[in-house]
Amino acid sequence: MAQTLYDKLWSSHVVHTEEDGTALLYIDRHLVHEVTSPQAFEGLRLAGRKPWRVSSIVATADHNVPTEHSEQGITDPTSRAQVETLDDNIRAFGALAYFPFRDKRQGIVHVIGPENGATLPGMTVVCGDSHTSTHGAFGCLAHGIGTSEVEHVLATQCLLQKKSKAMLIRVDGELGRGVSAKDLVLYLIGQIGTAGGTGYAIEFGGSAIRSLSMEGRMTVCNMAIEGGARAGMVAVDQTTIDYLRGRPFSPRGDTWDRAVEHWRTLKSDDGAQFDRVVEIDARRILPQVTWGTSPEMVTDVRGQVPAPEDFADPVKREGVARALQYMGLSPRTPIEQIRIDKVFIGSCTNSRIEDLRAAAKVVEGRRVADNVKLALVVPGSGLVKAQAEAEGLDRVFKAAGFEWREPGCSMCLAMNADRLEPGERCASTSNRNFEGRQGAGGRTHLVSPQMAAAAAIAGRFADVREVI
Amino acid sequence: MTPFTTLDGLVAPLDRANVDTDAIIPKQYLKSIKRSGFGPTLFDEWRYLDVGEPGQDHSKRPKNPDFVLNQPRYEGASVMLVRENFGCGSSREHAPWAIEDFGFRAIIGTTFADIFFNNCFKNGLLPIRLPQSEVEQLFLQCLGTPGYRLRIDLESQTVLRPDGHAIRFDVDAFRKYCLINGFDDIGLTLQQSDKIREFETRRRIEQPWLYA
Numbered sequence: 001m002a003q004t005l006y007d008k009l010w011s012s013h014v015v016h017t018e019e020d021g022t023a024l025l026y027i028d029r030h031l032v033h034e035v036t037s038p039q040a041f042e043g044l045r046l047a048g049r050k051p052w053r054v055s056s057i058v059a060t061a062d063h064n065v066p067t068e069h070s071e072q073g074i075t076d077p078t079s080r081a082q083v084e085t086l087d088d089n090i091r092a093f094g095a096l097a098y099f100p101f102r103d104k105r106q107g108i109v110h111v112i113g114p115e116n117g118a119t120l121p122g123m124t125v126v127c128g129d130s131h132t133s134t135h136g137a138f139g140c141l142a143h144g145i146g147t148s149e150v151e152h153v154l155a156t157q158c159l160l161q162k163k164s165k166a167m168l169i170r171v172d173g174e175l176g177r178g179v180s181a182k183d184l185v186l187y188l189i190g191q192i193g194t195a196g197g198t199g200y201a202i203e204f205g206g207s208a209i210r211s212l213s214m215e216g217r218m219t220v221c222n223m224a225i226e227g228g229a230r231a232g233m234v235a236v237d238q239t240t241i242d243y244l245r246g247r248p249f250s251p252r253g254d255t256w257d258r259a260v261e262h263w264r265t266l267k268s269d270d271g272a273q274f275d276r277v278v279e280i281d282a283r284r285i286l287p288q289v290t291w292g293t294s295p296e297m298v299t300d301v302r303g304q305v306p307a308p309e310d311f312a313d314p315v316k317r318e319g320v321a322r323a324l325q326y327m328g329l330s331p332r333t334p335i336e337q338i339r340i341d342k343v344f345i346g347s348c349t350n351s352r353i354e355d356l357r358a359a360a361k362v363v364e365g366r367r368v369a370d371n372v373k374l375a376l377v378v379p380g381s382g383l384v385k386a387q388a389e390a391e392g393l394d395r396v397f398k399a400a401g402f403e404w405r406e407p408g409c410s411m412c413l414a415m416n417a418d419r420l421e422p423g424e425r426c427a428s429t430s431n432r433n434f435e436g437r438q439g440a441g442g443r444t445h446l447v448s449p450q451m452a453a454a455a456a457i458a459g460r461f462a463d464v465r466e467v468i
Numbered sequence: 469m470t471p472f473t474t475l476d477g478l479v480a481p482l483d484r485a486n487v488d489t490d491a492i493i494p495k496q497y498l499k500s501i502k503r504s505g506f507g508p509t510l511f512d513e514w515r516y517l518d519v520g521e522p523g524q525d526h527s528k529r530p531k532n533p534d535f536v537l538n539q540p541r542y543e544g545a546s547v548m549l550v551r552e553n554f555g556c557g558s559s560r561e562h563a564p565w566a567i568e569d570f571g572f573r574a575i576i577g578t579t580f581a582d583i584f585f586n587n588c589f590k591n592g593l594l595p596i597r598l599p600q601s602e603v604e605q606l607f608l609q610c611l612g613t614p615g616y617r618l619r620i621d622l623e624s625q626t627v628l629r630p631d632g633h634a635i636r637f638d639v640d641a642f643r644k645y646c647l648i649n650g651f652d653d654i655g656l657t658l659q660q661s662d663k664i665r666e667f668e669t670r671r672r673i674e675q676p677w678l679y680a
Contacts, residue, residue, distance in 0.1 A: 015667045016660050020641035024660055026667055028678050036560065038501035047654070052664075055679065064499065078499040078522055085501050123678065130559040130583055144583050146561035147503075148590035156657040158664060162640060164582075194486055195553035195579055228556065230582045251677035259677045294486050315485050315551055322484070413558075415495045422519075432557060434490045440519040 002269035005235050006166045006201045009141035009266070013124050015158055025161045027153050028123040029135075031109045032059040032095070034086040035415070036128025040151035041089040052157035054094035058118045061086055061101045062108045063415045067378050067405035070102055079416065093154075097249075099382075107381020107407040110134040110348035114218065115383055117247025121236045121263040126153055131348045131431065133224040136233035137217035138240055139266040141201070143230040165199055165275035167229070168268075170206035173282035178465035180358065181216030182350060182429065182448035184208065184280075185223040186288035190298040192278060197229030200276065203268060204234050208282035214243040215354035222349045223431055226295040235267035289335050289461050290433045290446040292323035297433070299335060301451065301463045307331030326435055327443050328423065335461050338445070342426040343368075343375040343402075343456040344438070345449055347412035350429035351380030353387050355449040359429075360393040362453035362467055368401035369459025375402045376418065378410040402456070414439045427455035470592040471650030475573050475620045477546030480536055481610045487550060488557035489584060493566045497522055506562055507569030511537065537570075541614050549606055550577035555584025555595075564591045574620050576627065578603050589643045592650065594622060596637045622648055 003011075016024040037059075044050070051057065064079035066072075074080035083101055090098045097118065099106040105116065110131050113119040125135040125142035128150040135142035149159055169188060189196075202224050209217065217234045224232025234240075241260055244250045251259045286300035297320070299306070308321040308331070324331065329338070345351070345359050356379065368375045377397050379385035385407055388394055394404045411418040412430035420426055420442025429452050430437075433444040447455065454464040497509050499522060508526035513519075515537060517530040531538045537545070548567070554577045555563060564587045567575070574594045588595045598606075609629065610616045619628040622644060627635045639647075646653055657664075672679050 016663050018642045022640060022642040024657060024664075026664070026671070035498050039503045039561075042501070042503075049654070053668075076499075082499050082501055120677065122675070128559060128561075130557065144559035146559055146564075146583060146587035146590060148561060148587065152654050152657065155654045156661075156664065157668070158657055158660075160642070160653055160657065194556055195581075198553065198579055198582060225557075225583075228553070228581065249680060251680065255677050259675070262675065294488075315483075319485050413490075413495050415498065432488070432490065434488045434557060436494055436513045437490050440494070440513055 002271040002273070004166045004268045004272040004274060005139065005203050005233055005266060006141070009122065009124070010163055012122070013141070021162060023161050023163065024158045025124060026158055027126050028056060029058065029118060029125040030056045030153050031113055031125065031127035031132065032057055033063060033109045033127070033129065034061045034082045035063045036147050037089065037150055038082065038085045039147050040154055041093065043151040044154055049155045051093050051154045055096045056157065057095040058097045058113060059086065059090050059095050060099040060106055060109050060112055063409045063413065065101050065408040066416050067408050067410050067418055070406050074101065104382040104386070107384065108348045108351060108409055110222065111351060111380030111384065114138065114214070115247065115381060117244055117250035120244065120250070121240060121266050126159065130225045131222050133230065133232045134218050134222040134348060136221040136224065136231055137214060139233060139236035139263065141231055141233065144225065164201040164231070167197060167200040167202045167276045167278065168274040169202055169204050169278045169280065171204065171208035171280045171282050172206040173208055174211070175208055175282050175285060178450060178468055179285055179287060180448040180450060181212050181219040183285055183288045184282065185220045186290065186295065186298050186446060187285045188280060189223065189227045189295045191280065192227050194226060194294050194296045195228045197224060197227040200229050201231040201233065202227070202229040204232060209234060210237065213354055214239060215352040218352065219349055223295070226431055236263045287448065287451050287464055289451065291327065291329060291335065292320065293326055293433055293435050294323070295431070295433060295446060297323055301335050301461055303335055305329045305331055305333045305335070336463065337460065339371060339425070339460040340427045340455055341373050341424040342420060343372060343452050344411040344426055344428040344430060345376065345452050346378030346380070346410050347430035348380065349431045350449050351378060351384065353384050355429065356384070356388045356393050359449040359453040360396045362450050362464060363400045363402065363457065364396050366400055366457045368456045371459040372456055375456045376405060376411060377402050378405045379407050381407045411438050413437060427452045427461065469650045469652060472573065472592055472594050472622055472647045474622065475546060477573065477617060478542065478544055479547040479549055479610050479616050479618050480542040480545035481549040481607055482536060483551065483607065485551040486553045486556055489555055489560050489563040490557055492555070492563040493560065496520070498560060498562055503565055504569060506566035507571070510566040510570045511535070544571065546571055546573045547618050547620070548572050548575045549610055550575055552578045554580050556581040559583045561587045564588045564593050568593050576603065576606065589647060592647065594620070594647065596620070596627060598627070598635055598637060602635050
């Protein structure tokens with residue numbers, strides 16, 4: 001029978017199945033960071049257990065790390081304690097690779113896995129972080145787990161799972177100039193809603209997805225979780241294989257050839273059945289800007305803020321009214337009239353080299369607007385930072401008035417010092433515009449790197465297509 | 469894990485959709501390396517008028533009188549009634565830890581985000597999915613009836629309303645078994661160690677690049 005990519009990934013990892021269909025699923029790669037792992041390691045210790053296979057573990061410190069003055073160490077004592085706890089745990093238990101604070105390969109866990117070839121097609125990849133869906137871009141089954149499950153994977157190399165339903169989102173046609181993978185995925189979430197993918201594993205396909213680079217595919221899969229799906233994935237093709245060749249943990253020699261032969265089978269068969277199919281015409285997608293406190297509250301840059309009465313469902317209407325109040329926005333305000341206070345270019349969604357290049361192209365030869373108090377660029381990893389500096393992108397950003405920082409999660413979730421003050425409004429390339437996400441009372445608008453750069457220059461949202 | 473069998477509990481209604489885990493427990497509290505003590509900061513930004521920091525005495529902070537859990541009629545609630553897509557966003561297990569630590573044992577709603585739903589079961593917290601019409605009725609009854617209680621029986625998979633109306637809910641047999649017995653599922657999985665080893669041996673031969 002014709003199988004979906006998800007069927008293939010699932011069935012090749014089932015170790016055992018309970019009577020009710022709950023499967024014991026084998027985990028190939030376990031990514032670990034400092035926030036969701038301490039209680040799991042502590043649990044292991046208390047039960048007198050050891051990790052099942054330390055060579056599956058790749059770890060880094062990303063959520064808590066400061067992005068400036070790193071030579072002073074981590075000054076916040078609770079953040080420091082958490083990062084040091086990870087240092088201690090990895091020292092005690094071991095790992096395939098650990099990129100600690102200030103290591104030149106340290107960075108956001110979802111950036112360092114792929115760039116080191118630690119994420120390979122056909123793997124099951126888990127991490128105590130919901131944006132683990134990112135790794136599905138490589139034809140992996142990848143999703144976030146809670147801390148109890150982190151402990152479960154450490155102890156058993158397996159997870160207890162029920163198979164999800166399968167959804168295909170097919171995006172055909174060409175993306176317009178100035179329209180990126182981020183706009184594509186924000187548009188998708190606007191179409192299916194933040195609960196649209198609940199209970200599903202989503203495969204992204206179609207010519208628009210095929211045309212994306214690996215960086216673009218990672219951006220799309222990263223935000224599958226924002227559409228409710230734990231896992232997003234893209235079939236393996238030549239783009240995937242070209243990206244992986246020669247990475248530190250990629251196979252070499254004959255093993256590489258054998259691996260590639262296997263990886264080429266990682267796609268849905270012709271005629272495979274999906275539980276739901278969504279079709280999107282890429283040509284309809286314009287640069288997107290969120291206006292509310294949920295990623296589904298999104299429109300295009302030429303649009304306007306809606307009014308609560310536009311929504312028939314009373315729960316939704318109330319949600320919109322509450323969101324507008326929190327965001328300090330009036331109904332019918334044109335998006336391009338919304339002025340901003342801060343700009344954040346970074347996060348596991350948009351901090352890779354391609355993102356920085358795209359933003360730098362908009363910024364080059366221009367200046368950040370006077371009303372913008374802070375414009376930050378936070379590269380996703382030490383390697384991305386080094387690459388960007390080799391290309392001179394840091395100089396472009398700094399000349400325009402941006403701050404060029406050290407890698408980490410930074411203002412995506414504001415666990416370090418980078419945050420919004422109450423009432424401040426931010427154009428952010430991150431993934432969540434929830435209340436308080438970037439700092440208590442902060443107001444987040446999610447956009448692409450190009451759109452964030454254009455907003456920084458204009459001091460308000462602006463259509464990047466008119467700038468480039 | 470505390471076993472879950474039956475619960476007769478006061479119900480608190482949280483009448484908003486898409487409640488995310490950042491709202492359930494904000495980021496500053498995730499710096500803890502412990503599993504306990506998150507109850508006082510559950511829904512921190514809605515519950516208090518100031519911005520909280522870890523290590524504070526939260527009992528001294530100004531409370532938002534409008535927030536549902538601050539209303540005296542819901543004091544001691546152990547059942548939370550919620551709207552669609554509850555627990556969306558971050559995978560932080562600190563969210564169910566905070567809900568459980570506050571005193572809730574069950575959450576009733578239409579849909580829950582997948583990771584959150586999963587995390588609940590690992591912490592003796594029962595998330596119950598009911599049809600929209602039933603949840604709507606529960607909201608109406610709860611808001612209109614001071615001291616509104618529900619009786620939840622996991623064995624028979626029913627929610628019993630005070631008016632005698634019983635609502636059946638679905639739960640995976642394996643999860644139910646673990647919850648009723650309070651089992652640590654790592655112990656159960658380790659009973660399959662031989663199968664895991666066999667699987668691993670086969671995989672090493674078929675895809676050696678995964679074991680570099």
